[in-house]
Amino acid sequence: MTAAIACSDLCVSYGQLQVLRGVSFNIPVGQGVVLLGANGSGKSTLLRSLNGLEKLQSGRVLIHGDSLSEASRGELRRIRRGMGYVFQQFNLVPQLSAFQNVLLGAMGRHRLGLLSCLGVFASKEERTRAMHCLDRVGMADRAEHRPSELSGGQQQRVAIARMLMQAPKIVIADEPIASLDPRAGPDVLDLLWKIVREENLSMLLTLHQIKLATEYADRIIGLSAGRIVIDVPIADADPEQLNALYKGMSSPDTETGQGLL
Amino acid sequence: MSNGSRVPPRFRTPSAFTWVLLVGFAAFFIQGLIASEISLDRLVRGASNFVRFVGQAVPPNFTRAEGIADAMLETLNIAIVGVTFGCILSVPLALLAARNTTPNTLTQLVARFVISVSRTIPDLIWALIFVVTVGLGPLAGILAIIMDTIGFAARFYSERFEEVQKGPSEALTSTGASRLSVIFGAILPESFASMTATSLFSVEKAIRSAVTLGLVGAGGIGVELSTAMRLFRYDQAAAIILVILIVVIVFEQISSSIRKRII
Numbered sequence: 001m002t003a004a005i006a007c008s009d010l011c012v013s014y015g016q017l018q019v020l021r022g023v024s025f026n027i028p029v030g031q032g033v034v035l036l037g038a039n040g041s042g043k044s045t046l047l048r049s050l051n052g053l054e055k056l057q058s059g060r061v062l063i064h065g066d067s068l069s070e071a072s073r074g075e076l077r078r079i080r081r082g083m084g085y086v087f088q089q090f091n092l093v094p095q096l097s098a099f100q101n102v103l104l105g106a107m108g109r110h111r112l113g114l115l116s117c118l119g120v121f122a123s124k125e126e127r128t129r130a131m132h133c134l135d136r137v138g139m140a141d142r143a144e145h146r147p148s149e150l151s152g153g154q155q156q157r158v159a160i161a162r163m164l165m166q167a168p169k170i171v172i173a174d175e176p177i178a179s180l181d182p183r184a185g186p187d188v189l190d191l192l193w194k195i196v197r198e199e200n201l202s203m204l205l206t207l208h209q210i211k212l213a214t215e216y217a218d219r220i221i222g223l224s225a226g227r228i229v230i231d232v233p234i235a236d237a238d239p240e241q242l243n244a245l246y247k248g249m250s251s252p253d254t255e256t257g258q259g260l261l
Numbered sequence: 262m263s264n265g266s267r268v269p270p271r272f273r274t275p276s277a278f279t280w281v282l283l284v285g286f287a288a289f290f291i292q293g294l295i296a297s298e299i300s301l302d303r304l305v306r307g308a309s310n311f312v313r314f315v316g317q318a319v320p321p322n323f324t325r326a327e328g329i330a331d332a333m334l335e336t337l338n339i340a341i342v343g344v345t346f347g348c349i350l351s352v353p354l355a356l357l358a359a360r361n362t363t364p365n366t367l368t369q370l371v372a373r374f375v376i377s378v379s380r381t382i383p384d385l386i387w388a389l390i391f392v393v394t395v396g397l398g399p400l401a402g403i404l405a406i407i408m409d410t411i412g413f414a415a416r417f418y419s420e421r422f423e424e425v426q427k428g429p430s431e432a433l434t435s436t437g438a439s440r441l442s443v444i445f446g447a448i449l450p451e452s453f454a455s456m457t458a459t460s461l462f463s464v465e466k467a468i469r470s471a472v473t474l475g476l477v478g479a480g481g482i483g484v485e486l487s488t489a490m491r492l493f494r495y496d497q498a499a500a501i502i503l504v505i506l507i508v509v510i511v512f513e514q515i516s517s518s519i520r521k522r523i524i
Contacts, residue, residue, distance in 0.1 A: 051435050053431060053434070053435060076437075077437040077438070077439065078437065079437070080434070080435055080436065080437035081436065081437030082437075083435070083437075084436075085432065085435040085436070087428065087431075087432060089428050090428075091428035091429050091431060091432035092429065092432075093429045093433075093446065093447050093450050093451060094429070094451065095450040095451055095453060095454070096450055104433060104436075104438075104446050104447075105436055107433060107436055107437075107438035107442045107446060108436045108437030108438050109437075159432075162432075162436075166436050166437075
């Protein structure tokens with residue numbers, strides 16, 4: 001069976017700075033993987049390059065067997081359509097209601113793009129679907145609210161509903177709970193995992209909380225300075241080894257959160 | 262105090278470039294003063310002429326109120342029609358000109374060139390050009406306002422597009438949406454409030470320029486005003502100026518109250 005995500009020898013650099021130095025791994029369909037690593041270890045860059053938002057210097061990414069770097073623009077859009085992305089900063093369009101933001105998730109599926117996803121023109125099925133997605137994340141009663149009228153946790157729920165609307169096969173989540181408070185964070189994470197398990201999706205997720213990571217994941221990958229240093233099934237994960245990912249950095253870095261960059 | 266940290270001096274000698282700039286400016290300024298032949302005698306005569314003008318202009322003569330109202334209506338028509346087309350045309354131009362929405366560099370350069378040409382040429386000169394090409398009357402005025410609006414609105418629209426947050430557009434891109442969908446789904450909604458404010462400024466600006474366009478024959482109340490002035494009917498001219506003043510102020514009030522509501 002082809003892996004959901006297969007990448008081999010990924011290298012990405014920003015000018016002189018080598019961010020990813022040869023990263024390789026496979027994620028089989030239906031597996032939930034947590035990616036751990038200190039700030040600046042290259043986690044976000046890795047996730048962004050899986051979606052084609054970041055340009056690869058060398059290496060290959062295969063999504064369900066389709067190569068990302070050799071894809072034409074149309075093919076790239078098709079590959080992206082099967083991949084839901086959840087961002088740390090939610091990235092909802094601030095001027096649109098929660099409902100409209102969720103509807104936009106369907107944009108990639110339609111040939112007419114936006115026209116089929118505007119609240120006014122959208123088909124009845126899509127509108128019902130969007131409402132259903134909002135309902136699944138528990139935000140149906142806030143459909144008419146704008147993002148600014150929602151709390152951080154609620155905004156992330158709307159973003160998850162948008163991801164659901166897209167009907168992806170793979171979910172990529174870049175520190176989805178890093179800007180949420182200690183109560184909302186685990187709730188949102190719980191919801192995200194529940195959806196991923198129910199839909200049998202493959203997920204690659206970055207987190208900073210080792211405890212939360214070990215609670216849900218099937219497998220843990222640890223990234224340090226652009227290289228994979230840990231790649232173990234959850235049963236073999238050694239907490240000390242995981243903690244070591246965040247050690248050995250100079251203290252000002254850990255304090256300011258700037259990391260190794 | 263350690264050797265390495267000396268207090269910075271209070272003054273620095275300006276650079277050679279600053280000197281050249283200062284001397285050049287001063288020379289140009291003095292030359293301008295001399296060339297305009299300002300003399301006390303002329304200022305005094307001017308003042309007495311002004312008093313004579315005011316004497317003849319007060320009280321304003323509203324006997325031709327109907328004609329003035331018609332001309333004012335035409336001015337407003339020119340402004341509104343022109344600014345509407347101008348703003349509509351500005352949106353695609355601004356999209357082509359903005360760094361993050363343009364399809365390629367060549368298109369961007371062409372769009373920027375068109376925008377800056379329509380901005381650099383003043384509205385009165387556009388009016389003169391269109392009077393020559395489409396003849397006297399309101400159409401020339403409308404075309405002039407369109408060009409003037411493009412120069413103003415397209416530039417500010419495109420600057421706004423470039424300032425839009427990257428996140429929402431990136432989120433839509435990651436769902437596999439096309440560029441056009443991303444523009445209409447994220448970038449335009451995010452810019453909408455600022456675009457409305459810019460468009461309202463364009464309306465104010467258009468009304469003010471539509472008033473003067475008549476002076477070169479492009480229709481509107483300016484025609485009436487220049488006729489009255491040339492016939493030395495200062496009382497009628499005063500009435501026209503008063504009407505202009507009131508209309509412009511009313512429009513500015515309306516547009517600023519709308520702007521307060523949306524921002």
